[in-house]
Amino acid sequence: MIELWELVGQSDRRYSTFSWRTRMALRHKQLAFTEQPVLQTDKAAIAFSGGRTVPVIRDSETVVRDSWQIAEYLEQTYPQGPSLFGGSTGKALCLFFNTWVDRSVVPLAFRGLACDAILIQDPADQEHFRATIEKFTGGSPDSLKLEQPKTFERLRAALDPARATLKRQQFLGGSEPCYADYILFSVFQWARIVSPVSILPADDPLQVWFERILALHDGYARNTLAFY
Amino acid sequence: MIELWELVGQSDRRYSTFSWRTRMALRHKQLAFTEQPVLQTDKAAIAFSGGRTVPVIRDSETVVRDSWQIAEYLEQTYPQGPSLFGGSTGKALCLFFNTWVDRSVVPLAFRGLACDAILIQDPADQEHFRATIEKFTGGSPDSLKLEQPKTFERLRAALDPARATLKRQQFLGGSEPCYADYILFSVFQWARIVSPVSILPADDPLQVWFERILALHDGYARNTLAFY
Structure with missing residues (x-):
């Protein structure tokens, strides 16, 4: 199962603009995923990604960061789902x-x-x-x-x-x-x-x-x- | 042979922005065409198109005006040439x-x-x-x-x-x-x-x-x- 790291605010609000791009891309591709909420100040939580921003996904052994790169990764790795780019x-x-x-x-x-x-x-x-x-x-x-x-x-x-x-x-x-x-x-x-x-x-x-x-x-x- | 109506200035300058879109689309599609230069004030020359602006193309019996509509027309009518839109x-x-x-x-x-x-x-x-x-x-x-x-x-x-x-x-x-x-x-x-x-x-x-x-x-x- 793919894991998605994203920001969280008060009352568990999931507000990250860029993580919403990834959430929708995952749904578009009909891929199941779980969310890992992190605080903006908790850079340690996503240090494994090599970056300091969400979204980050982990798909088995593969870690991808940056919403654009994640979209590219999903399109390439899961060609069988509906296309994100149409070619x-x-x-x-x-x-x-x-x-x-x-x-x-x-x-x-x-x-x-x-x-x-x-x-x-x-x-x-x-x-x-x-x-x-x-x-x-x-x-x-x-x-x-x-x-x-x-x-x-x-x-x-x-x-x-x-x-x-x-x-x-x-x-x-x-x-x-x-x-x-x-x-x-x-x-x-x-x-x-x-x-x-x-x-x-x-x-x-x-x-x-x-x-x-x-x-x-x-x-x-x-x-x-x-x-x- | 496709005919293209476009604007002309001094010294035969072919300056129309929107006609250049059509020119390049025609070249991209590897279609031969001839140009019909008109003046901005010579609306009579393109009255047959039903509009008052260039580009206009005539392809046998078919007249198309507006650069976007011409691109759509070329893509649909000549699918065998290189694609303008890629789907x-x-x-x-x-x-x-x-x-x-x-x-x-x-x-x-x-x-x-x-x-x-x-x-x-x-x-x-x-x-x-x-x-x-x-x-x-x-x-x-x-x-x-x-x-x-x-x-x-x-x-x-x-x-x-x-x-x-x-x-x-x-x-x-x-x-x-x-x-x-x-x-x-x-x-x-x-x-x-x-x-x-x-x-x-x-x-x-x-x-x-x-x-x-x-x-x-x-x-x-x-x-x-x-x-x-």
Whole structure:
């Protein structure tokens, strides 16, 4: 059975953006797995991976870290399951998509919701998380909270190419979800786990698509502790 | 033989961004075609297409307009040639990429180079092009020229996800070019046809990739009248 290391907050909230990419990839591939929750400050728990970040998976003797590398590993190791990339061109374009999300979407989502996300951190992680916020945004939770509506506006604008695409097809992968769907999904999933404030209006095509992903794999992603 | 309608400027410059996507798609598919140059103001020449923009292609009895729809048509009609999308997932992700380029890259490139592009327009098109500039940028060629270095800076920053991706693979399509490569290529190809000012430094991974596309299909895209 595959083991997945991921972050945990108060009340057992499983909020890690990047681990959600791996969770959804594992479900997509119809692979069984168990979760190993770790704190952000407990680097010793994942030292065996050679890195300092989750997700990490262990599949028998094989340890893989980094959500992109895990997706590549799963696609290659389990070709019999539904494809994550739909071939080499799909995989190459997914890498672009991954980069776009990580550079154009994640930083704005973090800036918008870090002020709420700190409130659900385990007490042992709060100091560390505050320093992370300062490092990545140059602001404090209080100053970011004041900016929140404006940051959400920027975030919604940055999402424009994805919104326009999802007006024309059900999933980023077309008529079926692919790994790109899980990449963008992970950001909104993080959002609903760490904050009661929603980013998108209900009639936004992105919100409609998000609900579609929540319903996949027997409503798997919906069934985690979240605010909405 | 397929016919392609595209724009023409002074000295027979074939500068249309969107027609370059079609040109490269046709070459990729190893299809022979002839070009029909038209002026921007000569809407009558393409009225048969039902639209007011190039590219338009006529393939025997079939007329198709809009670069994306033409790519879809070619892929479907000529499955025996090299694939433009590499399957349905690749096509779906290409649609996202097309949207990203058209919304995040094209407007900045136009803002940056419209002031030079007006100089190579056919005299009959200059008034029309000036109005287009005003409409899309809110500025005049002179005011845009003053902003040019700053606009290029914004453009280079907007291109960051593509640059980071091309540090990791030869083409956006992976080890081989796909239609996504031609989509982004078309912007830089337009740039080198309409202006002597280059946007990217020679060692930018995007410039290295651009040269790689110029060399494809026996240097096809290089052999058009351009400034560099």
